[in-house]
Amino acid sequence: MEAIRWKDSALYLLDQTRLPAEERWLRYTDHQEVANAIKTMVVRGAPAIGIAAAYATVLAAQENACKANFPAAMSRAKETLAASRPTAVNLFWALDRMEKLWLAVGPDLPRLETEARAIHREDVQMNETMGKAGAELVPQGARILAHCNAGALATGGYGTALGVIRAAHALGKVSMVYADETRPLLQGARLTAYELVKDQIPVTLICDDMAGCLMAQGKIDMVVVGCDRMAANGDFANKIGTYSLAVLAKHHGIPFYTALPSSTIDLSIPDGSHIPVEQRGGEEVTGFAGVPTGPAGVQTWNPAFDVTPHELLTAVITERGVLRPPFDRELAGRKAD
Ligand code: MRU
Numbered sequence: 001m002e003a004i005r006w007k008d009s010a011l012y013l014l015d016q017t018r019l020p021a022e023e024r025w026l027r028y029t030d031h032q033e034v035a036n037a038i039k040t041m042v043v044r045g046a047p048a049i050g051i052a053a054a055y056a057t058v059l060a061a062q063e064n065a066c067k068a069n070f071p072a073a074m075s076r077a078k079e080t081l082a083a084s085r086p087t088a089v090n091l092f093w094a095l096d097r098m099e100k101l102w103l104a105v106g107p108d109l110p111r112l113e114t115e116a117r118a119i120h121r122e123d124v125q126m127n128e129t130m131g132k133a134g135a136e137l138v139p140q141g142a143r144i145l146a147h148c149n150a151g152a153l154a155t156g157g158y159g160t161a162l163g164v165i166r167a168a169h170a171l172g173k174v175s176m177v178y179a180d181e182t183r184p185l186l187q188g189a190r191l192t193a194y195e196l197v198k199d200q201i202p203v204t205l206i207c208d209d210m211a212g213c214l215m216a217q218g219k220i221d222m223v224v225v226g227c228d229r230m231a232a233n234g235d236f237a238n239k240i241g242t243y244s245l246a247v248l249a250k251h252h253g254i255p256f257y258t259a260l261p262s263s264t265i266d267l268s269i270p271d272g273s274h275i276p277v278e279q280r281g282g283e284e285v286t287g288f289a290g291v292p293t294g295p296a297g298v299q300t301w302n303p304a305f306d307v308t309p310h311e312l313l314t315a316v317i318t319e320r321g322v323l324r325p326p327f328d329r330e331l332a333g334r335k336a337d
Pocket residue numbers: 044045046047088147148149150151154155159160161187225226227228238239240304
């Protein structure tokens with residue numbers, strides 16, 4: 001399964017706002033429209049956002065190739081893309097990597113396209129490698145809790161947390177995946193359950209408020225989630241609700257893992273208090289798909305992510321292996337180039 005394609009100088013995105021009802025691909029030739037697609041979550045998930053931004057940089061180069069002030073136009077395009085969503089560091093990592101190249105080679109479109117394709121391909125490779133490493137942590141007959149969507153749709157392909165689940169399933173280790181629905185935008189219900197059903201991996205969809213009850217009944221053996229940004233000490237941002245699950249897992253003595261590529265590590269910040277957490281519109285809380293679920297005029301609070309302190313993490317699964325505490329020492333030097 002894939003959600004991002006590059007073909008004939010255009011970017012194609014599987015519209016994730018429509019899933020699972022409709023599989024609709026949208027075509028992009030303008031970087032500003034890609035910035036908007038990231039903002040409105042046509043494409044979402046930390047690595048996928050980075051990949052989309054890399055291809056959008058190629059689009060910006062196509063748009064500005066003939067301009068005398070190419071670097072200035074590209075800087076503006078970078079700013080537009082960087083302003084789309086603040087939390088996932090992969091976006092900034094990919095934009096910086098592309099910037100290094102366009103500063104060096106100018107509007108060399110084939111070279112820029114090759115670099116964006118490399119970012120895309122490397123992400124899939126990292127996911128497959130971390131999937132294998134993470135699968136070793138999965139006990140036989142595991143019942144695994146998943147939150148949000150950290151699958152093929154959220155990445156270049158295969159997935160981070162769902163990559164671990166896919167690899168463990170291939171080894172015959174997974175008895176059930178419990179997918180949190182993940183309000184307000186239902187990435188767990190609409191995307192994770194959709195991916196797992198398609199791949200014929202056993203999945204049970206639950207409402208967010210059911211996870212604690214499942215754990216208390218001894219029905220969860222491990223939790224594995226994705227990550228949008230990990231600070232130097234191992235604190236990490238992921239979809240809102242992740243922190244609550246980590247606290248619940250600690251209380252019930254259940255191993256709690258996050259899976260991430262090196263492009264999600266931000267060694268420039270010492271801890272999670274420095275992670276910018278995106279606040280989204282109240283309409284996501286007061287309704288879904290245009291149907292009101294709360295009274296008109298009610299106040300809302302809608303942070304898209306929360307920060308889980310590293311003390312609640314059992315281990316971090318990366319393409320460079322499984323990291324155990326102390327995370328600050330283990331993470332040092334692990335940032336992607
Ligand atoms: O708001 P979203 O849907 O972009 O949030 C996605 C998540 O929180 C994922 O868990 C994270 O990006 C990791 S994706 C491999």
